[in-house]
Amino acid sequence: MTIQVPLExxxxxFAELADAAERGESVIVWTSGRPPLRVVPVESRTVPGPDTRSHEQRVADAxxxxxxxxxxxxxxxxxDGVVPPSMTDAEVEERWRRKFGPAD
Known part of the structure; x- marks a missing residue:
C-alpha cells in the first residue's frame, strides 16, 4: 500500500508514518515546488561489532x-609539516573589501 501525505x-x-514505512509500506511525502520524497526503511539494522580479526591480522594490516x-x-x-599561507593578510583584506565592501 502507498501512503501519500503533504509535508505538513x-x-x-512522523512516528506513525515511520512505523508504516518500517512495515514495508511506501510513504510518499509531497512538497510544494520540490520533487516528492520517499520514506523507506534502512536495509540492515545491524551495528558494526568489535573487530574480529586476529592480532596477527591487525599487525599485518598496520x-x-x-x-x-x-x-x-x-x-x-x-x-617540516608547515603549510605556507596562500595569501598574506593584506591580500585577504583586499579580497574582503572587493567582495563585501569596507569592514566596519
Missing part, C-alpha cells in the same frame, strides 16, 4: 598501511 502532515504524523605511507618518504624529505 508528515511532520505532524604494516601494510605503514608501507603505503612510506612510499612517499622521498617526496616528504625535508618537509
Amino acid at each position: 502532515d508528515f511532520q505532524r504524523r 604494516k601494510k598501511r605503514a608501507s603505503a605511507i612510506g612510499m612517499f618518504r622521498k617526496e616528504m624529505e625535508g618537509w
Whole structure:
C-alpha cells in the first residue's frame, strides 16, 4: 500500500508514518515546488561489532598501511609539516573589501 501525505502532515504524523514505512509500506511525502520524497526503511539494522580479526591480522594490516605511507618518504624529505599561507593578510583584506565592501 502507498501512503501519500503533504509535508505538513508528515511532520505532524512522523512516528506513525515511520512505523508504516518500517512495515514495508511506501510513504510518499509531497512538497510544494520540490520533487516528492520517499520514506523507506534502512536495509540492515545491524551495528558494526568489535573487530574480529586476529592480532596477527591487525599487525599485518598496520604494516601494510605503514608501507603505503612510506612510499612517499622521498617526496616528504625535508618537509617540516608547515603549510605556507596562500595569501598574506593584506591580500585577504583586499579580497574582503572587493567582495563585501569596507569592514566596519
